[in-house]
Amino acid sequence: MQEPFVIDAKGMYYRKLNQIIRDKVKEGYRHFVLHNVNGQRYIGAGIMEEVFIEVHGVAGNDLGVFMKRGTIVVYDDAQDGVGNTMEGTKIVVHGMAGDVCGYGMRGGKLHILKDIGYRTGIHMKTYKDMVPVIIIGGKAGDFFGEYMAGGILILLNLWDDDDRPIVGNFLGTGMHGGTIYIRGNVDPYLFGKEVGIREFTEEDERLLRGYLTDYCNDFKDYGLNVDEIMSEPFIKLVPVSTRPYGKIYAY
């Protein structure tokens, strides 16, 4: 196996960092280890190859934007816009992530260990056989799954380390496709007008177990166990209409 390409990103401007990665991908490198990252934006932007990027430090905005293949692992927190318009990569964050993560994502996976910010999965969609999946170990802010058109959001609340509710207000507002699974109870008051609870079936159980096995595998060091996670009840939310605003412009 090829040696990883190691970059010390301390004080490095994001354009230079991303240029080095792109150049080295062209040269044939596939494994990158980035040290001292602190807020550099667009890491991995638009990469189509099967890369493996390890990020030590805080990943900046729009991590993995437009990416199609490969894996990014962040051993710290990530800022806003993780997985923006992503097509197929898996991003694993060993910390918290900011707002608008998974914006317009149409494939790939985001595995977040801790909390996530506001507007997670906004405009997320499925495309042919591509199904984007976001799994969050902690809690989420308002507008979770806003205008969601497809894909799967799974919210676990594993840590419950503050008095905030599992999820914020306006849950699934404008949602017209996809599914949201939340471990624990949510006050229906927080629901947007466009979502409703559906029965959690065996098919859901099977699906969830598959996704969570992969999730727990990514976070082996934290003692996560699929059976333990699955022993708590989940609620399942789906849109009540596929065209919630269909009549707005019709007279």
Added chain:
Amino acid sequence: MVVMTTRDREISGCGLAGIISRKKVYIPGEVIVRSITHQKERGNGLGAGYAGYGIYPQFPDAYAFHIMYDDELSRKETEEYIKKHFHVIHYEEIPTRRTKRIQDSPLLWRYFLKPIEPPDVLEFNEEDFVMKAVMDINTYINGAYVFSSGKNMGAFKGVGEPDDIGEFYRIEEYQAYLWVAHTRFPTNTPGWWGGAHPFTLLDWAVVHNGEISSYGTNKRYLEMFGYKCTLRTDTEVVAYLIDLMVRRHKLPLRIAAYALASPFWKDIDRMPEREKKLFTAIRMVYGAAMLNGPFAILVSWNGGLMGLNDRIKLRPFVAAVKDDKVYMASEESSIREVCPDPDRVWAPKAGDPVIALFEDFERGEQFREYQV
């Protein structure tokens, strides 16, 4: 002064940073310059600024006026006004250094002042007198703008990138136990020296990322109380609203924050009876003080630092704690640049203020006024 419009530059968003030592241990200016410069990408070079608290220990009881002038004429006129109303303890040009990228700076002077005949009636006290002087100079003297007027604090701002403005004002030569900083990306208003953040009045300083679409309503409301908005930028109203509600109307700071970022009626309806009454009253009485539009702001004063987001979180905001220091910024990386290993980092809930007070302030008499 040169006024540039945003059409001359590319589009992005503002950035802010603040650091407070609750034990009042001095933080070198270099630290805040590094923190805000780390998110330079959020601005476009059309404005940056700093405010430091505890920087003038040699004149702790004098009002430190920082004034920018278009020309010597406006300086002469302003100094006549000042001499008529204040004892001038000391005055000098604000020390700056020539830098490659900061051109066309206005004349920059500072004055350490005490009112000659301080009024002491309840309806018009010494601070009201100082506020009126600031409004008078900004409104009636052509080409003169007071951009700082508090005790033992000072704002430094101008058109440029945060590192250039820091270098220009020699920020690294100051020590403060509370710093706030801003890098600007003007959207709807011109980029000029007076329009850079922070916006200040007395010891209040406000830095802001976002845009306040209720500016017109807020401005007209403030005019009823003697505030005049002369700086052509929406953020100006926030500094005056805080001054009105907290200093003059004696609202707890937290309550003032809920007036700026009021909860939705649908959330108020679900509150327990006592809170419902309180929040209804805030919205009724201070409806014209509510800020509409996206914002993340830092409000600083001689008591501490407050961070606040609009209620639906339309702008980024992160906070962190390390020992007695509290950090607030638009991006986590900006905090980690100067505090690599914080005890705790979190994304505060939108609409809920994060308040960090100085320990001596918390023990003092004024504390009651800042708590709910």
